[in-house]
Amino acid sequence: MTALRYLQAYPMHLQQQVMHMIADGRLGDYLTTRYPARHQIQSDKALYAYTLGLKQEHLRNAPNIDKVLYDNRLDLTHRALGLHTAVSRVQGGKLKAKKEIRVAALFKEAAPEFLQMIVVHELAHLKEYDHNKAFYKLCEYMLPGYHQLEFDLRVYLTWRELVAPN
Template identity: 65%
Template sequence: MIPLKYLGGYPPAVLDKVRQLIDRDELGDYLQKRHPGRHDVQSDKALYAYTNALRQEHLRNAPGIDRVWYDSKLDVISKALGMHTAISHVHGSRLKARKEIRIASLFRDTPPEFLRMIVVHELAHLKEAEHNKAFYQLCQYMQPDYHQQEFDLRLFLTWRDLAARSPQ
């Protein structure tokens, strides 16, 4: 049986359908049909502008973001796809916090829905630190199909792992 490490909390019926797609070698085709395009947010500067525009649209009262960038080490080292940090610096007699968001570089080559989903996820952490009901309601507010996109992203990560393991 194929381990589905990204789909651990889903019901057995859903996992069976995913395994059927994998067994028939149709998972990649399924994802390609659902998400045919690739986004054009390729540079760190464009990613910052994209993230800040989403923040302005949905979270005007949230703190500003000082830096957003694609991090090539994020996926490999911490098994995370995105991270938000608040780094405190002493500035004279004051303590100043910098808000930063790092997005795994694998999102440079994904459909726009996946990039939006991960950026929405990290932006939601500006208001809600924990993955609780309020956090997911905020994600759903910023991206109404958030849960479906998260599931599809998990399918994409599964397909990516399978493609990396299979002999070319």
């Protein structure tokens, strides 16, 4: 059996369940049954509006977001599915920080739940920089069932790698 690089941090019994589905050729069917829909958020403008809506709903006091876009350069080889950055620039006598969120372009074809999970993850970094207990608590607050979605996203990435290896 192949090593499940996206699932290495999970307990062995969960990894074995995924390995059995791979061996039986059922992993794709499992994901299609569980996540049949595809979202319609295809442009950077639509992604920005979607992200701003989630921010307004859950993080009104968080810093403003200046830019949100799909990034073709983000992929699994960079070990990043999304990025949050603050670009600092001097304007006149003031230092201005522009907040940006970049989402890997592979999410254009993903289930809406996976896009929501990655956007929530990046939004949570506006309040909590590190992946600590408070960070995951905030993610769970913004998206109940966040942990299951993160696991299923990792299963989806495993399946994508099996279907179209690098």
